[in-house]
Amino acid sequence: MPTFKLDGKEIPFETGDTIIAAAARVGIEIPHYCWHPGLSIAANCRMCLIEVMPSATQRSPLLDILEWDATLQDYRTVRKPKLQPACQMAATEGAEIQSNASENVAVARKAVQEFLLLNHPVDCPICDQSGECKLQDYWLEYGRFKKRMGDEPVHKPKAVVFGPTIVYDAERCVMCTRCIRFMDEVAHDPVLEMRERGNHNEICVADGHALTGHYTFMTEHVCPVGALTTKDFRFKARVWFLRTAKSICQGCATGCNSYLDYDPRYNRAYRHRPRDNEQVNKYWMCDEGMLSYRRIHEDRVSEPRLQGKTVSASAALQAIKQAFAGVSPNSVAVVFSAQHSLEDNWALRELAKTLLGTTSFYVSGLPDGYEDKILIHRDKNPNREGVAALARDAKSFADLVTDIRAGRATHVIALGGEAPLDHHDGEPAFEKLQAMVTIAAHDGPLTRAATVVLPATTWAEASGTYVNAKGIRQVADKALEPIGGAAPAWTQIAHVARSLGLNPQWGELKQIRTRLSSEVPAQTATSSTQTES
């Protein structure tokens, strides 16, 4: 692999790489606003300027520059090497590049930073980007100057509503055009554009259009400053109070890698944002996925229920014991959930196969929905592939309804409240059942039909493994503490097993993971480095 030298360090690159991309790959950040690894190169912010050292046979291209001389109290002409934007400069074999090591680069960065902040309102206390703003970060790292301009800054439109989700503040904008390029190149909906020049430069929405669609939140996410804010997160929290957990989006079978930002003081999630993974979602997520954190707190089953009434856990387990006493294994139907993790489904299969001895398996989950060619998958369940790997012969939810009608299933143990039914209509066939146990985190048709409901944790409250549509196995970490009497579904399933007089062989997540890695076929798993990126 060819290499070039950055501040004396050898950086490998592939043909066609720019200097900034090659450096970013090995974890060296050259400061930038407009460059984004997933977008085209604009080279308009000038923050990534670097000095290319001339080779032995070359002369450095020099520019005449006016420099203020404090002793002369006047400007004087000096010659300085011409700096190059690292985002546009192609890496070449053996090139010698200076970034942090160069005095000229340090001066240029400071000047660029001062220029970008010239008309900035510096309203950090009321800005939602505050705490994760590139202007703040780079000012601390490369700026540290005081404002020299005494004039009133140029005022530009504030709080411009771009669409149902995004609000724009032109005064905070650094005109990096990342949002414009994102809408053009990734969302293929070129509604954003730039108008005016210089101080009056601003981003606007094309006449007669609004910033709508399925990828509007990403414009805010790619914005390096506080110019674009989402109505959802706006004014809700300060980012330095939030903690972050690596998560997996539960919105569809794509299984986008995400960060879940939550406030541990209130045990509440505030934001879902993409985590880079070249294999799955690259750098992006859809609006529905970024809003899916809300589901953690909606329609929750927090306490055990018996016939719709809240009861203690022991009373619920006692009722299960009575309902399943003397029932033949052939009439027990087990319903897996494509909404739940591999661990939860594995525990249920273990209970059914090894302990109960039943083999009538079904799969439930949310019905199919909108799909596109970018990220959004038709299947709205995060773990259908995982369930398929665990129980290949599992029948569909429609088959379950048929079998209940035919009287082949009289008792049901179900995971997850969701079913491919209208969310508010129950299924009349379930009234024929003698008993139904549902272990669920959210209310749904299956919790309403159930005799006994045991509260489970959502994906944010327990660590879990999910297999996406491509068959990549990914882990979502625990973020929040479980609410009420909720526990991971595999724990609840162990409780059910014990109440039925059986002896479950799993007590810890680690044990399940060890068993899973040997049982679930290897082709569904990828190496950990790919999912950890």
Add this chain to the structure above:
Amino acid sequence: MTQAAAFPKKRATPFTPVVVKHAERSLSNQSYIPEIIRGVGESMRHFFRNTKEMWKNDRPDPVTQRLDKGITTISYPEQKRPYPERFRGLHRLMARDDGSPRCVACLCCSTACPAQCIFIEAGEYPEGDKRRGYERFPVRFVIDELRCIFCGFCVEACPCDAIRMDTGVHATPYDSRDQFIYDKGLLMSFAGRDGSHKTENPRHEPGEKTHPGIDRERSH
């Protein structure tokens, strides 16, 4: 007989040593009776003098005349020592001219607070308000005065001069814990030490004549 001075007028220094004389072992000293009478007499002298002063209402100010030979205690809470100019008392929230809070709910104070006693819930101004979209305001602003350590970091952190500790009132004792939870209304009702809500540092809203420089209405 020379009495041993417990508090000699001249302090002992290396240059003027004071020899402490011991009391003689005499009957009057050993029996303590004359000394007890003298002690009770001194107390009674103070008692009658204080009563007379209170009766005649010419009691010296214990704070300004603290070096006076007379009374050294004060009748708290009727009498209070004046607190220093920069005493950090109970918090108050400053208001703008229209009565709305100056606070923009930036949470800088609760970030700076080492006792984590400030809770703020931010909200947006209603539709049609001039400030909607530009600023937010505190829907709830609660200080737990029992948890507060009166360090004043919140006042320093505030970019809007919205929170102050210049009420001149120290933490008040109550009989239940929930009374120490001060909400926005209560905090805004407190006045400064001079009893007014006026400030030397008024806000200059965009559009007002006092607003410096240009704004959206007046350009170059």
